[in-house]
Amino acid sequence: xxxxxxxxxxxxxxxxxVEASTAEAVENFRIQYLGTKGLxxxxxxxxxxxxxxxxxxxxxxxxxFKSFVENKFEVLQAAITNTDAGTENxxxxxxxxxxxxxxxxxxLSMIRNQVVSIFKSLGFAIAEGxxxxxxxxxxxxxxxxxxxxxxxxxxxxxxxxxxxxxxxTHTSSVQARVMETxxxxxxxxxxxxxxxxxxxSARAHCFFHQVEGLYIDEHASFxxxxxxxxxxVQEMFGKDVxxxxxxxxFPFTEPSAEMDISCLICGGDGCNVCxxxxxxxxxxSGMVHPKVLENFGIDPNKYTGFAFGMGIERIxxxxxxxxxxxxxxxxxxxxxxxxxxxx
Ligand code: DAH
Numbered sequence: 001x002x003x004x005x006x007x008x009x010x011x012x013x014x015x016x017x018v019e020a021s022t023a024e025a026v027e028n029f030r031i032q033y034l035g036t037k038g039l040x041x042x043x044x045x046x047x048x049x050x051x052x053x054x055x056x057x058x059x060x061x062x063x064x065f066k067s068f069v070e071n072k073f074e075v076l077q078a079a080i081t082n083t084d085a086g087t088e089n090x091x092x093x094x095x096x097x098x099x100x101x102x103x104x105x106x107x108l109s110m111i112r113n114q115v116v117s118i119f120k121s122l123g124f125a126i127a128e129g130x131x132x133x134x135x136x137x138x139x140x141x142x143x144x145x146x147x148x149x150x151x152x153x154x155x156x157x158x159x160x161x162x163x164x165x166x167x168x169t170h171t172s173s174v175q176a177r178v179m180e181t182x183x184x185x186x187x188x189x190x191x192x193x194x195x196x197x198x199x200x201s202a203r204a205h206c207f208f209h210q211v212e213g214l215y216i217d218e219h220a221s222f223x224x225x226x227x228x229x230x231x232x233v234q235e236m237f238g239k240d241v242x243x244x245x246x247x248x249x250f251p252f253t254e255p256s257a258e259m260d261i262s263c264l265i266c267g268g269d270g271c272n273v274c275x276x277x278x279x280x281x282x283x284x285s286g287m288v289h290p291k292v293l294e295n296f297g298i299d300p301n302k303y304t305g306f307a308f309g310m311g312i313e314r315i316x317x318x319x320x321x322x323x324x325x326x327x328x329x330x331x332x333x334x335x336x337x338x339x340x341x342x343x
Pocket of ligand 1: 169170171172212213250252253283284285286306307308309310
């Protein structure tokens with residue numbers, strides 16, 4: 001210990017005496033004393049040999065020593081920047097610029113932006129809602145009362161502190177919020193993140209993304225719903241993609257339908273993604289259930305509406321052939337950089 005203290009004093013004397021008149025000399029000082037393999041680092045390394053009861057006092061001493069060296073470095077640096085020679089040495093205008101790596105947009109953001117801009121071109125506005133929702137907006141208002149068996153389709157995360165709060169399981173909750181605050185005609189799309197209590201695998205995740213659409217007006221019909229979605233599919237996937245509707249069930253729409261498109265991976269011949277059917281489901285849709293309209297004081301005899309909800313990951317899978325949902329949230333640069341310059 002004693003020897004080390006003396007040694008530090010000795011170093012201090014040496015350092016105090018250092019002179020440096022050029023930028024290069026100042027840089028050498030920095031490397032020699034403050035660099036990653038410099039003196040300060042190695043003296044700091046002695047800490048591990050100091051007995052526990054002396055660590056505190058010794059630590060203080062080492063910090064003082066470090067500040068002493070840093071101070072000296074600043075003094076040397078200030079001295080050379082004040083001289084012409086120093087300035088000349090310091091800035092070499094011919095040096096190449098340093099490379100700043102450019103990031104890329106996340107593929108899910110790219111798809112979301114595309115979906116949003118397609119619907120914007122049809123006059124839809126964007127609406128957003130909270131990810132932590134109450135039971136009413138996520139379920140009740142959407143005609144899924146407590147104990148409704150259809151709640152089983154969406155395994156829900158509840159919030160411990162208040163079991164009437166939950167993480168929204170679908171962006172349909174934003175429909176409820178829009179109808180609460182706006183009067184028809186309504187034309188909105190609602191992109192956002194949703195949560196379900198699923199075991200994470202290549203095909204399922206506990207969070208994912210949806211875009212919800214809602215259109216309410218005096219004569220909105222199923223034909224409008226179909227035409228809107230045809231338009232969307234053609235813009236998103238190209239003119240050659242085929243579309244089909246299948247009858248389905250959602251408590252918030254009547255009638256309800258799911259929409260499939262011809263599989264983009266195999267062109268309809270059959271593959272793993274389309275489970276050898278040639279078709280993949282991309283969204284749920286239907287005419288807004290009269291009860292849902294009534295929940296928000298919208299007269300179902302005067303107004304009708306259509307709604308739809310789609311998964312962004314699914315669209316991304318079809319467009320970019322991403323076959324494992326986990327890739328989206330792992331932040332692996334090898335995955336993300338494949339989307340450089342895509343949009
Ligand atoms: N909320 C449904 C889901 O998450 C998707 C959906 C289906 C939304 C039909 C709609 C709809 O607006 O009309 O599975």
